[in-house]
Amino acid sequence: MKKIIIIGGGIAGLGAAYKVHRAAQADHDITFQLFEKSERLGGKLATDRIPDPETGEEFIVDGGSDSFLTEKTPVHRVARLLGIFEDESPTSDEFKKTLIVKRGRLVELPDGIMMFAPTKILPMATTSLYSWPAKLRMALDLILPRKKVPAGQLNDESLEGFVVRRLGREALDRLAEPLVGGVNGSDPALMSLAATYPSLLAMEQEHGSLVRGFLAQRKKVEAIKKKYPPKPGAKPRTFFSSFYGGMQYLTDRMADEAGRDSMRTGVGATHITRESDGTWTVELDTGEKVTGDAVIVATEIWAAEELLRGVDASMAELLSQIPSSSSTTVPIAFREEDCPFDKHWHGILSPRIEHMAVTGVSLVSSKWPGKTPAGRVLLRAFVGGPHNQDVLTRSDDEIIETVRTALVELLGVRAEAEPLFARVYRWDKGMPQYTLGHLDRAAAIESRVESMAGLGLAGGGLRGVGVPNCLDSGEKAVTKVLSEWGMTLAEDSADERRLY
Numbered sequence: 017m018k019k020i021i022i023i024g025g026g027i028a029g030l031g032a033a034y035k036v037h038r039a040a041q042a043d044h045d046i047t048f049q050l051f052e053k054s055e056r057l058g059g060k061l062a063t064d065r066i067p068d069p070e071t072g073e074e075f076i077v078d079g080g081s082d083s084f085l086t087e088k089t090p091v092h093r094v095a096r097l098l099g100i101f102e103d104e105s106p107t108s109d110e111f112k113k114t115l116i117v118k119r120g121r122l123v124e125l126p127d128g129i130m131m132f133a134p135t136k137i138l139p140m141a142t143t144s145l146y147s148w149p150a151k152l153r154m155a156l157d158l159i160l161p162r163k164k165v166p167a168g169q170l171n172d173e174s175l176e177g178f179v180v181r182r183l184g185r186e187a188l189d190r191l192a193e194p195l196v197g198g199v200n201g202s203d204p205a206l207m208s209l210a211a212t213y214p215s216l217l218a219m220e221q222e223h224g225s226l227v228r229g230f231l232a233q234r235k236k237v238e239a240i241k242k243k244y245p246p247k248p249g250a251k252p253r254t255f256f257s258s259f260y261g262g263m264q265y266l267t268d269r270m271a272d273e274a275g276r277d278s279m280r281t282g283v284g285a286t287h288i289t290r291e292s293d294g295t296w297t298v299e300l301d302t303g304e305k306v307t308g309d310a311v312i313v314a315t316e317i318w319a320a321e322e323l324l325r326g327v328d329a330s331m332a333e334l335l336s337q338i339p340s341s342s343s344t345t346v347p348i349a350f351r352e353e354d355c356p357f358d359k360h361w362h363g364i365l366s367p368r369i370e371h372m373a374v375t376g377v378s379l380v381s382s383k384w385p386g387k388t389p390a391g392r393v394l395l396r397a398f399v400g401g402p403h404n405q406d407v408l409t410r411s412d413d414e415i416i417e418t419v420r421t422a423l424v425e426l427l428g429v430r431a432e433a434e435p436l437f438a439r440v441y442r443w444d445k446g447m448p449q450y451t452l453g454h455l456d457r458a459a460a461i462e463s464r465v466e467s468m469a470g471l472g473l474a475g476g477g478l479r480g481v482g483v484p485n486c487l488d489s490g491e492k493a494v495t496k497v498l499s500e501w502g503m504t505l506a507e508d509s510a511d512e513r514r515l516y
């Protein structure tokens with residue numbers, strides 16, 4: 017029997033474990049053993065059920081990832097396999113507004129903005145989000161020539177370079193930076209568009225303009241919606257989705273199905289050795305040594321670097337060139353009467369030029385209504401980001417107070433209101449950064465992994481930080497190892513869209 021050792025119990029590691037389980041069920045002679053350093057499985061998918069101190073009713077609180085992009089298929093597919101597809105919960109889109117902080121006040125994102133590009137004239141003309149010179153500068157996008165990309169050269173530039181070139185500085189500072197940079201915890205001046213949003217670069221090449229490109233995209237979406245209207249009574253399909261039980265519900269079900277008996281938590285790997293006979297030895301922080309026929313490293317990228325240095329120093333060197341940024345999320349709950357503000361919105365973005373420690377806020381009780389008891393308001397603030405990396409040196413009380421003060425000032429939460437609870441989730445180097453040159457680095461790392469039989473590398477460090485990408489990476493690492501052993505799974509040749 018072949019044995020795969022999986023290091024890391026986040027969505028990537030569990031994706032690998034569940035795939036090995038499916039391979040075993042398909043009569044392949046194969047097993048796995050998974051080691052997770054922390055006491056909980058799920059990694060950045062971390063859900064807590066927090067009781068209301070007054071009523072005992074539960075809040076479902078996501079401390080890490082709170083959703084996934086529905087246009088990417090891996091989560092739906094795995095949810096189908098697990099029989100939990102119907103447990104996916106859409107966002108409540110009647111309150112989908114986004115608010116932007118401008119000079120300490122909240123301004124609604126004008127209708128028709130797609131990502132950060134305007135597609136409707138009237139809302140742009142009337143919004144106070146941008147100055148008039150900025151609005152005119154954005155309109156220049158329609159006539160500016162497209163960038164010339166020499167044949168055979170990768171079309172890449174930073175988010176900052178691209179947005180300022182096409183739409184002007186204010187478009188970057190007021191929206192693209194907090195929206196795109198914020199989601200990725202990235203500095204727009206360093207972030208590689210080819211590695212994160214290649215569709216924007218392609219849009220410029222195809223349409224010669226972002227505004228025209230987004231208009232064409234909107235038309236296409238509207239035509240699809242018209243052709244395939246939602247079935248009456250069907251669950252709405254929203255841009256983002258979660259699970260009614262929170263994101264960790266997914267990883268918990270994966271762990272249950274794959275078999276928790278083969279998983280050990282609170283046990284970290286400290287060293288990996290490739291033996292001369294091609295097997296692998298993993299040393300654990302308990303002092304034990306375990307051996308396997310293959311090893312899949314599904315940790316954060318910086319942890320992978322440490323583990324793989326002894327196996328391949330050149331690969332470790334490449335891994336060390338992928339930085340990661342730290343952040344915290346702070347779910348905080350109040351009584352409804354302490355929150356006398358309009359609740360018809362999903363999120364607040366705070367641009368860097370506003371110099372606020374809080375970079376964003378989600379109104380969880382509006383976005384995911386089923387996760388908060390009636391009469392309560394649940395917010396989730398983000399503190400940290402690329403220009404506030406020392407956030408982790410601050411105490412929980414300090415961070416919570418920063419958040420509470422910001423909510424009082426921005427939203428009008430009553431200053432004397434005692435939160436029902438507030439919790440700080442710390443994500444130390446939790447978000448890998450795809451800086452310029454990332455695609456070359458990722459390709460070089462992949463080619464080294466490819467050349468080493470029995471090694472898999474998974475997680476958000478190379479080809480997408482989103483939950484679906486990470487899940488996919490864990491499964492692909494298993495496919496790589498299985499194919500080296502001449503094993504295939506029928507599901508790998510099926511059309512993914514037919515599986516859910």
Ligand SMILES: Cc1cc2nc3c(=O)[nH]c(=O)nc-3n(C[C@H](O)[C@H](O)[C@H](O)COP(=O)(O)OP(=O)(O)OC[C@H]3O[C@@H](n4cnc5c(N)ncnc54)[C@H](O)[C@@H]3O)c2cc1C
Binds near residue numbers: 484
């Ligand atoms: C605050 C935050 C919010 C996010 N929100 C979203 C979102 O809404 N939607 C979305 O799609 N994505 C989101 N992301 C990104 C996404 O959640 C992550 O990229 C993804 O979950 C990473 O999964 P992973 O399995 O690759 O890594 P992780 O979840 O980091 O799991 C790696 C695991 O490896 C373990 N480990 C590390 N070293 C060792 C060792 N030596 N031995 C054993 N175990 C080890 C760690 O303890 C960890 O549990 C968010 C990320 C953060 C930080």
